[in-house]
Amino acid sequence: MAPSSNKWAQPLSSYKLDGGGMSSGSSAVHLSLAKPRVRVACDGIAALRQAFSTWPLSPTAPHFDLLSSIREALRVSKISWAKQHVGGHADRTKTWRQMSWWERRNSEVDDIAQGYADELIATEDTIATNPKFFSEPCAIYIDNKKVSCLALESVDKAVVLPELMEYWAAKGRLAPEHFRSVDWPIVHRAMKSLKPAEQHFITKHTVGMCGVGKFRKRWGLDSKNRCPLCGLEEDHLHVPRCPSDRAKTQWQLLLQELQEWFQSTTTATPIAQFLGALLRTIRTPHNQPQPSRCEQLRLARTPGL
Template sequence: MRPASHRTAGIKRPIAALDVAEAPSPSVPFWTKPLPDDVCRVTTQPLHGVEEFVISGVGLEHQSPRPVLHPSLFTAWEAASAEVDEYFGWTPNELEIVGDEGRLVEALLSGHLCVISDGSYKRALGTASVQLLPRKGEKDRIIVRCQTPGLPQDQSVYRSELIGLLAGIMVVDWLLQQWAPMLHSKPRVRIACDGFSALLNTFSDNRVSPHQAQFDLVSSLHKALARSKASWEPSHVYGHLDHATPFSSLSWWSKRNVEVDNWAVAYRHQLIAPNARFFTELAALYIGDVKQSRLDPDYIQELVALPALRKRWREKLTVTPEAESETDWTSLARAMRSLPAGVQRWTTKHVVGMCGVGKFKVRWGYDTSAACPCCGEFEDHLHVPRCMAPSTSAEWDRRTVALDSWLDTQVTDPAIKHALLSLLKGVRDPSLPSIRVVPGRLRSAFRSQQCIGYQGLLEGRLSHQWAPLQEEYLQSRGSQRSPTLWASRLSHQLILLGFQLWEHRNSVQHSEDNVQLQERSQQVNNGIHNQFDMGPTDLPKVVQRMLSVKRLTVLNNPLVDREEWLKLLPIFLFVCLPFLPSN
């Protein structure tokens, strides 16, 4: 029994290419001859009364011709893009070929292709644009546009310049991969941008450190250059010359730089791109599923230490969650970096409270009394700026007057200055600051600073509301001063104020004004008086010489010298008495 129909597959070709004359002869009951090249399947029907089949034409289908593969930059770009996933790989966002790609490849192979890139950055968003073209024949060119990958804090003009250089290198290698895969020599390519630091770090032979800025991109560029099939010749071109010179008067390189700069600026309209691992990036650090552009010790330390620090803040009531959210940490960090290393260490110790005050000197076994050297009261780190000894009060007044003058030199809003100095008085007397004397526009900042605390103010922890208020004042005066720099410098001055009070305390600690030393001094003086009152009679000559000096001369010596003088007398007597003649 024969089937009613029979289908056989063949190779697809366009429908218009079908030639009926090529159809096989229906002389056999089953179709055993090859189908025409353009026939995908064919339906056959038996003839009446005979065991033969003919083509009915029903269900005739055709395949498209086999595609003829031509070298194409887009093929390489799409293949690389297909390998990109959330954590690995990066390719430029847009490629555009203007003119003939083949002529561009000819320029590349002959060493006449130029690559010009430029980056753009503003408001935590970076982009870059690149064009590849020969010096002659500007109608043929490849234009590349890409968004700078990374987190907002990673973005910078420098990073955008780097990503533009990487995009240019990748496109050149894709061209060589497609058009000259068996090429043994390396064609010379000149690459230029207006970012001198980007060029220097990309083409430098210096070893890349994971701590340096944009480590992920710089290291990837080094690896991309090592793998590249082209020989690269970097060149620096000055950017933005069109701002002062007509475009027609610029050099060829400057014109091309202006073009890519304009394209990069125009392309800067998307959200921040994810920062995936580059194909040539050997290793990557991910924190919270986000790749880091460099090894940032401060950020890693914050991730490790901040949870424990916040716990201690809660336990010791040092910084409340509300105070943490109100604090201008950026200005404080900038201020801390500007301090000498010794003052940085002092600040850290005093903020924690574990420092060389009486409380800890007793705990560490360095002293038997926790009394303040200035006033004799119990001394911890909070007592130092609050000591009511006359000398400390005078030092406080002198330093706050100096701060008042400094605020004037920094063009501080007079109302802000008055509010800050009023808050500073709260360090020594919490009842003094009053919001009633503060203008309405400053009251929110005043309350915010009170939330942080008066001690926090002395430690440089300003409210984040002060800088915007100072900015408004500066703008009203037409000043170009930076309010953020003003805030960080103010934090710096406040920390120094506390440090200067500590220095005053130490000067008293080692002087005759120390209340503890005053008692010791009185005891030593009484002993000296007793020795002089007994006189030198019947004493050895060496002891007599010690008592032959004027009493006032000995009493005017420093305490340490007086104590030594008093200790030497019994020693000499002990040594000399056995040799004295007996009566």
């Protein structure tokens, strides 16, 4: 496996080296002999079990491409295969004469593999190319690079994210140039710490899907999309920005209660000041629509407003 800078490949590991050796060996024997009987020995018992077992492999598991390739080669082959686990590093506890034939061969190939790994580490080139194996049933490519397993986040990022960013920009929710300013890993961890119902609640409210006039009309709960206080169309942004006197009074009351809570919890003054300033910008945005003269007259005649 020649080194390269494939960001979708996985770093070299003993698991991958064991599997790669079995894949190469099974391929060579499969192509060169008619009906041989072959025994495969490996000191990686996990790789050996995964390669020769029949339980379903998970596409999201590491090295799925390599393991599925080995299994497919074994399935279509007419060769009689047998597996054998060999204890690793027997040379550390035994002399050469005490080691079995299998242990000697394992020690030899370990030395060869370690020498190759040392060369790669010395050149800081420890990412191997990830070509499609001859017996690999199927493969997924991202940025023209084959991935070794079905990494759902990578697939979403490559397939879904570009269209999602365009949608956000079209809706005026997040400009493309601001996308990199968001700490998405922290957002991800915060959302995953919540229950599914809470995640759905926050997601809906983030885009304004709540019990306001816009959605109440869409859901058939109201005949018109009107704010009950000022008569303007009501969406989630209108609620904290309603120009009616009652809304202004309520907003000031809530801000005062928040400031008192800051004091009772000994919140740092800079933090309290920052949050207060931020909330004031929510209440008084630029280009806030005002009710027309007709709406003002209608509201003046409407009891209870």
